[in-house]
Amino acid sequence: MRLQELQEAVRQELKEYYPLTEVDSFFYRLAEDYLGYTRFEVSLHEQEEISAKAKENFFSALKRLKNHEPIQYILRKTEFYGLSLAVNPTVLIPRPETEELVDLIISQHKDRQDLTVVDLCTGSGCIALALANHLKSAEVTGVDISTGALETARYNAAQLQIPVTFLEKDVLTGSLDIKNVDILVSNPPYVRNLEQKEMSANVLNYEPHLALFVENEDPLLFYRYIAEMAKKTLSPTGVVYCEINEYLGKETKQLFKDARFSMVEVKKDLFGKDRIVKAFL
Template sequence: MTIQDIHNRFIEELQNLYDSTEIQAIFRYYIEIRLNIIDSYLFNDDKLDFEIKGFDSDLNQLKEGKPIQQIVGRAFFYDYFFRVNEYTLIPRPETEELIYLISEQYNKELELNVIDLGTGSGCIPITIKKIFPRANVSAIDISNEALAVAKQNSEELNAPVNFIQQDLLLEFDLNQKFDIIVSNPPYIRELEKADMHKNVLNYEPHLALFVTNEDPLLFYRRVAEFGLSHLNTGGKIFCEINQYLGKETKEMFQQFYKNVILHQDISGNDRIIEVYN
């Protein structure tokens, strides 16, 4: 099977599910991960012949709506590939903007104490550790399965992180204070499910995605409360937020903190909240 054969099969099998731009992106991602081909000039080389174990199964899963990242077991985030599975969210480009904002505000040589609340695949704390090699980085998650993936990512990317199994919604004290508290908690309301693609609804963990319509800021209140007892003097909280609840999220944090800044993402949507006293 040549690269062109694979390309033709992708177009033939997926054209009723995705537009041509999406098919090209999926194809390139698949080739890069499955065959480790990065150089674009090789994509059109019919002399290259491959045997891909499980190719038909991979294609069938794509037709069923399974995300390409879960099929190949890797998702690209910031400058790194992270392992992902059904227990972890697939990292989004919007979350990269959260990392960029933090990286711009601190000297890379500082010995910062950082914690990520609700870590999933570990992409946030691991990337922060790569950017700030002298930082002491911790992360919590309720899911032991997600933490297993995060620990594997930490080891493979040589970015030591202290992972802790903990339910954020329960009261707990880590007997430690932090310069940065970061979180990308569940924030999608149940009412927003109707607008979501089935590859998210059917394949990504609802535990990490959804909150009730009645109390959509539940996790943000807990982050705010956690910060009251765990944030160092001069420390900051950074959270990714629901773009439709920017005003409400800002007002909630203002009940606890003096300074609350709402940042827009590259598309102009309310996306990040920055908080400090």
């Protein structure tokens, strides 16, 4: 089978499951991983015969894609803020909105030295590692309750050779033995169970619910604990940044105001949705 024929086979196999643009995106990602060809190089090698092993890899991936398994889990990696990160079902796949959170923090603190940064609910370590990579003199710690997530985060740190400390703690019950924190950041679970009907099968069936969902009756549970932890750990000039549920911007802002934070802002993402809360003591 030639590469051009393989691409057409991928389109035919997946056309009933995904839009064509997404199918082509899958193909090019698989081609880069299994063949080492960029999108441009694929066009130069259309008539090349595909090895039996590569063909086997492609069709194995197609079977998993038909079951709506995320391609990031199939390839066991994703890109986040210029970093190649290992991902697996113990961690969420980082979203573009979280890159916006990281970008905001970096833009506002890039000229500061010797920062102490804590990332709560760190997951794959994407936020902690991106911040440590750009805020070079910062001392960064990532915290999570999941042993599997922390194994992934530590693996990413080792592979990227970025110095981040990872701690296993439950944000909802554990205290943090770090003082004078300059930046406390978190992308905690914030999707209400009632919102599951809006989510696609690849998220519901494969990504860790522990890192996604909260009860409908108390959707701001994590933010309440984050606010309390911030009051105990932040330096006098410290700041909290949290990714938030787009439907609960006003409520999350009010929670931090009720917790006696002096200045609380809600920032919108590129799609105009409430996405980040920033709060000062």
